[in-house]
Amino acid sequence: MADLSVSELVEAASRGDQLAWDRLVDDHASLVWAVVRSHRLHGGDAEDAFQSTWLRLVENLERLVHPDRLAAWLVTTAKRECLRLLRRGGTELPDVHIADRADDASPPAPGPAEALLAHEEQVEVLRAFQRLEPRCQDLLRLTVAAADPRYTEVAAELEMPVGSIGPTRRRCIEHLRRLMHDHEDGATDDSSPADAHRRTGRR
Amino acid sequence: MVDDDRLVDRLREVIEATDPPPQRLIEVAKASFAWRTVDAELAELISDSSTEPALAVRSAGEAPRLLTFTAGETVVVLEVTREGGAAGAAGEHRLMGQIVAPGAATVEVRHSDGVVSVTTDADGRFRAAPVPGGPISVSCRFDDSERPAVVTSWVSI
Numbered sequence: 001m002a003d004l005s006v007s008e009l010v011e012a013a014s015r016g017d018q019l020a021w022d023r024l025v026d027d028h029a030s031l032v033w034a035v036v037r038s039h040r041l042h043g044g045d046a047e048d049a050f051q052s053t054w055l056r057l058v059e060n061l062e063r064l065v066h067p068d069r070l071a072a073w074l075v076t077t078a079k080r081e082c083l084r085l086l087r088r089g090g091t092e093l094p095d096v097h098i099a100d101r102a103d104d105a106s107p108p109a110p111g112p113a114e115a116l117l118a119h120e121e122q123v124e125v126l127r128a129f130q131r132l133e134p135r136c137q138d139l140l141r142l143t144v145a146a147a148d149p150r151y152t153e154v155a156a157e158l159e160m161p162v163g164s165i166g167p168t169r170r171r172c173i174e175h176l177r178r179l180m181h182d183h184e185d186g187a188t189d190d191s192s193p194a195d196a197h198r199r200t201g202r203r
Numbered sequence: 204m205v206d207d208d209r210l211v212d213r214l215r216e217v218i219e220a221t222d223p224p225p226q227r228l229i230e231v232a233k234a235s236f237a238w239r240t241v242d243a244e245l246a247e248l249i250s251d252s253s254t255e256p257a258l259a260v261r262s263a264g265e266a267p268r269l270l271t272f273t274a275g276e277t278v279v280v281l282e283v284t285r286e287g288g289a290a291g292a293a294g295e296h297r298l299m300g301q302i303v304a305p306g307a308a309t310v311e312v313r314h315s316d317g318v319v320s321v322t323t324d325a326d327g328r329f330r331a332a333p334v335p336g337g338p339i340s341v342s343c344r345f346d347d348s349e350r351p352a353v354v355t356s357w358v359s360i
Contacts, residue, residue: 013236021236025229033224047228048359051315052338054232055357058239059340085359088253113221125210126217144215173207176214 010067032078034145038138039082049085053078071151128179136172143169238313243352246274272355278303283360286333294336296360302327307346314339336360
């Protein structure tokens, strides 16, 4: 089981192999979750979108045209499920093209999330990420998960304008890096005590 | 660029550690494999009244939601009504359905907590209640064994 390719797992699952299915879920759950989160779905809606995506896969297992590109199929399907829920709820769609509003993002207080991270560097990345504007957080959540080396060619499947996702993503990453640097230099107006993460960053 | 890749890898670790998919949902996803249906035709959703703007406005009250699925010659229409008004407890739903062309069948409403099994009348009509909110799918097995079974695509109610 360990060395089966994705298409072999899909094939085994479509023959009724529960273990192969479990493996597919384990390997792709983070990716699907990242898509759901990048649409700012929470609570029941997030669960609904996540669950529906897997049910959609159950009903289409035998019909996948490119089983080797399952990750891309899941991204596309999860996005569609999210949009369906957002449309039904009459919720405003997150707009990935609005102007940067970095200054609106207030530095969050060190939270329990930091306690989950083992390394100082990760804590710094988290703190900078949380200070990014929501638009950048959404975009990075999605592209970072999709850029996982385990999933080939997923990025190409993202239904975002090719001309804009590249530069926008790069701008978000640069911004993230800048926030990290600001923090290192102490040149930030971050009101949290500089050593807060040292106390909360370790168990 | 190499630096970017490294930062992206760090960020992925951070997001996976701080906002992972809940284990409970992963278990539900694994369990959903039990809904695999190999011996039935898939009926795709072709219309949903809740996504039609004009109707959505008019149904601001509690008008039933109409869902239509088709597979080959068979049409399955579902009418979903939320029980107990808008603020009802965690969304119990009443489900009425009609199969066209009509035929006597055993209908299973599959939902997040299990299955409700009912039979249709001779005109292919059926009703089921209560059904919890969340994804549902309806399978129809006809008394006429020549007629292929049909299962609807999953839809959230």
